[in-house]
Amino acid sequence: MVTLAEVAQHAGVSASTVSYVLSGKRSISVNTRQRVERSIRELGYHPNAGARALASSRSNIIALMMPLRTDMYVPVMMEIAIAVATTARTHGYDVLLLTGEEGPDAVRRVAGSGLADGMILMDVELDDERLPLLRETDRPAVLIGLPADTAGLTCVDLDFKATGALCVEHLAERGHRDIAVVGEAPAVYERHTGFAERTLDGLRGRAREVGLRLLHRPCEGGYDAMAVTLARILDERPGTTGFVVQNESAVEPLLALLRQ
Template identity: 90%
Template sequence: MVTLAEVAQHAGVSASTVSYVLSGKRSISASTRRRVEESIRVLGYHPNAGARALASSRSNIIALMVPLRTDMYVPVMMEIAIAVATTARAHGHDVLLLTGEEGPDAVRRVTGSGLADAMILMDVELDDERLPLLRASDQPSVLIGLPADTTGLTCVDLDWGATGALCLEHLAMLGHRDIAVIGEAPAVYERHTGFAERTLDGLRSRARELGLRALHRPCEGGYDAVAATLARILDERPGTTGFVVQNESAVEPLLALLRQQGRAVPEDMSVVAICPDQVAVQASVRLTSVGIPAQEMGRRAVEHLMAKLGGRGTDEVVLLPPGLTVRTSSGPALRRVR
């Protein structure tokens, strides 16, 4: 392992000069700084994390709080986490991943221990118990998600309300009047998770404006749960011709069940999904869908956090606009009841 003394010898300067270049505590001439930085690059020197923290009063670590719940679609959460980690690394920071369902206790542990310079929180609920602690702390933070009250917070998220409305508008344009929403697992709504609640609010609001009937049913996902949910929907609303699915685990079981019942997609039933593009294009019927910009959300969250750490950031809400890609799972409604 290359030492600071070896960098100093290679650059022809003192060890203290190398230390000042790394910490920025003293002004160093541009030519000397370039020489030291070139030696660091050539030798592959990496400062010891502990020493660096002592020198700068910073750990250069970001805490990422992402509870991995069984009722959430983990691949999307991990795609966001990877985007956070790679963007943070480009800014010279590492990521401490906190995956437990600890809530406020995890925030207290991070803010009270100096483990990290800043925090990014995911799986945000409308009335998230972690938020009072964030507002009371001097530590910079960013939410990937949108609570009910965003005062004093920086939030990055997909515009889920506009996403729900966009799915509804697409089906309405095709002549569908009775639309069913197969949603996330019941526990997601019981926690008042922001993305699920806001999608539903946007969809219902647009349905009222357009005079459509929208029926929402949560679903655990998996074949048996989707079969029971579909049977309930068709019993309650036999005229249903359009589905919006916000549950990646329900997509393929729904398509299989419709096939088994002799309901062709999209001739008899149209299906629009809110899911990653990979899920949409690999389904047995290529799904019309609104994609989830996981990488963009992770990248933007880190960029806003770096601005805060640099004293440039302000509290703001950034909502990414949704985009709907039309594929083969949606078509004109047939006005007949099965």
């Protein structure tokens, strides 16, 4: 393995000059920089990531906190994770994926250890227990989701309340007066996950405004769970003519059951 000292000897400069060229911390003449960069290429030198992080106080790593739960819809979560990793790569960053349900402990570990330069948090709850730590740390953090109180936080999300309202409007305009909402798994509502709560709020609010009856039933997803949920819906509201499905894993089973 080629060392920094060998690069310095090859370029005819000091080791500290090579270090400054790599870190960009000091102004180096164009000729000297080009000589060092040429030596790096010719020798095939690759800076040690750990040493570089210690020297610069940066790791060039972003921590993506994506708790893997049994009630999550994997395709959507992975689509987001891939988008994060791809975009990070274009900016010279790698992504550290944290999948445990550690809550504040994960934030504390990343912020206190210097594992990552910043954090992206998914599966955000309305009263997320990670928020107090995020407000205290000096590590940049972005939430994919909206908690109830966004003060002092950077958040990105879709407007799920508007989405719910638009679903009701769409069905109401087509003459439906009795609709059912096939929601996320019960645990999602028990955690008060932001996107699910906001969608339901939008659905119910617009249904009241247009005089449409709405029945919401959580569903685990999958054929068997959807069959039980559909039977329950039709038993409680036999006049149901329209459906709003938020749980993606329930879409195909519902369509198959309705065709029977």
